[in-house]
Amino acid sequence: MEHADGRPLAVTAHHAEYLPADGAVLDVIATVRGPEPAGDVRHDGLAEVILLDTSGSMGAPQAKMRAARQAGVAAIDALPDGVAFAVVAGTGAATMVFPGEERLAVADERTRAAARRALQSLSPHGGTAIGTWLRLARRLLATRPDAIGHAILLTDGRNETERPEDLRAAVGECEGQLTVDCRAIGSADGVHDWDAAELLGIAEALGANPVVPVEDLTGLGDEFRAVLTRALARRVANARLRVRTTELARVRFLKQVHPTIADLTGRGVPDGELATAYPIGAWSPHDHRDYHLGLEVDPLAAGTRRRIGWLSTDTDAGAATVEVPLTVEWTDDTLRNSEIHPSVAFYTGQQDYAAAFHSGLAAARAGRIGEAEERLGRAVALAHDAGKDADVRRIARIVDVHDAAAGLVRLKVDVDWRRAEPSRVAAHTTTRWGADGDERRPPTPSSPVAPWSHCGERQTGAYCQDCGAAHGADGPASERR
Template sequence: MTEPSSGVVAEVFQNEYLPEGATVVDAVVTVTAGAGGGGTVRAGAPAAEVIMIDCSGSMSGDRIVQARKAAAVAVDTLRDGVAFAVVAGSDWAQMVYPEQQVLAVADDRTRSAAKQAIRHLKAGGGTQIGTWLTLARELFLADRAEIRHAILLTDGRNGESERTFQAALDQCAGLFVCDSRGVGQNWSAAELIKVAEALLGTADGMKDPAGLEADFRSMIEAAMGKTVAGIALRLWTPAGARIRFVKQVHPEILDLTDRRTDVSARVGDYPTGAWGAESRDYHLSVELDPGTVGVLGEEKLAARVSVVRGDDVLAKGLVRAVWTDEEVKSTRLNKRVAHYTGAAELASAIQEGLAAREAGDTVTATARLGRAVRLATESGRSDTVQLLARVVEVQDARTGTVQLKRRSDNKDVDIDAEIAALGSRKTTRMRPS
């Protein structure tokens, strides 16, 4: 359902029929902005960009050369008038351009000066990602841009304590969106995912730094296409209901459940980041109070979904529940809900399996990675199966029967698994027939 002047559409996909006594209701909400050229998507919203380049010692050689080229391409892709800065990250964060701790304004002169400064980037020191994000936060706070986007490139694992890293992420959450990238053979998918989920961005990785230029150009082009920020998914639920989770499931999986801001006891907002003309899918799961379950044939409202910006309601949708004793109705799976449920389970299985492998828990690692192989096989993701086969011996892909391989000194094996973890978070869309 669309508010006429907003240009935003919210569509709800679900099987509203539940078996007698059931309490869990699932739905996928597709939100599309820019529908019909409405007023929400507009050109030229004030924007700011901070490009953070890992300059730790391990970036020496071809990596720092390719990182310089990628950063220069990113600067060239900025449109005139965008506020921007380039930051070098190691044990601390240092301004590359401009030299002062402020944002420059993109034009021919400042882009040229920034690229000249980027040529002098050198590798040395360690990796303290939280300090890089903190400097980006300070730069954004000093600027009035509506669209705030950052790129974070690293080739290593964060050297900060978990507590310090999380504190930096918590301070940045809600202020800007950050796309994180890993390059080389030593970065951690778990850390990139943590940045993506906290800062509502994408996470990806590659072994070959030669791909950085194209990737940086793509990220900046996407950021320049964002035209409005501050849009949230607002959920109303009936008394006694519990929201099991709220996840963005397309184009990339992001768990928003813990990002809720209470509007009232029964209404909460979930941030969605900046938008341009695009479409995203969200999976909602609500558990109703058993005492409110309806009689057979009765329809009840399980949730009211709104797309909001401040006090403005841009679109609405309803999640319904109807109880039935007709097995054909209650067991019919909504294809989109089933599709994304499987995708989310695959991503979780890979991440949990790799974490267990890292911790030396071979039993859990074997079980979860075996489950991942089976799910990837069922969904036709042969590329993911091939990457997982670097860390497990696949005995029967259809049943997920695997044996964990012994760890070797071949870093390609480990980083292929990390790439599989990030790749499993990218989803394709399935429309119900």
């Protein structure tokens, strides 16, 4: 099959060259790129499930249901001949729309036409139990274990008709079996009834793809076509990022930091002596993902230079990259050992933004207004400094921004917290280091701080990555913006 032809992914590593002689955590940005494109492309190794929310809320207004049907048609039209596919209606249960029985059809002119006709019968009714939708997608894709499985999930609401633990269990059953792209419908005025935490949990476990809010329903069909085009370009299934260390180093954490922030630390599995493999999903030739690896490194005498680890990738097809070495030198020179690699600073700034926003929102909901305004102000200042005006506008749905550069904000009176959901998911979506984007200024942290300790961990940003506490919260440093 095209997806199992043994083409490797490419991996490179970026990190500071020097460490303090008394030891430290080395921050590494690992960049992984998709395989080289092949010539002839076949599609019989791909499988797609389209999960459409048809609960009662999709009829309020009816424009949502019409847009969902049209988006489903757009997705079906984007399926090349040979792709296995199915369409599922999601309510308090999961129901086959096409084909009529629980199986996958194979895309061709006849099956695409039949699927388009079946979509016209969809009408809104019932509740929302997303776990049942995912379980049906897993069962369908399990009938094609040779194929790369993907689902696109469209919803406008939260998981109300099944227990949270049932959804978590369903997501766990799907891990390693399929990847998912989530699209979440809200109203044109920014009110969203879905739960960001639920969708982020699904996305993080099933491919770490961005959760995208949709407020302009006229663009939903184009969004579905774009998602399907990317998904159907995948040629490598079940890739892994492998971290091998010497006895001088231990993995502290591994996070995906582009295109979304997702903690992969707990998903690693032993893979030989002093090595751990982390699942990083399916890949197309155009994919580019960055990962933030933290290695706790032992002290050594100043002037000593050692190799402390290696990075590589492999796949179920046996395609492995050559190991990329990680080499450092210990030094007592403070100027050298306090340097932060630009890629680390870039992604630390975006993680600081996410931490500031989430901790500020939590404080606001708990009624801690002063703390909320300080942290949400910090998020606004970071977004403004990075030139991310869209993030500032989203946060301005729940605060009045008096001075974006200084981070001076005030919570709006009688806030509708449903307006915060897009910001909650957007905080996990990052721009790529080194990309030519729309940034007006280099997106580095606006107020870099020296490494500090909190919750028993070394911190490099303005907020503790464990609890969200601000650097120097009990002293003058907390006042810096």
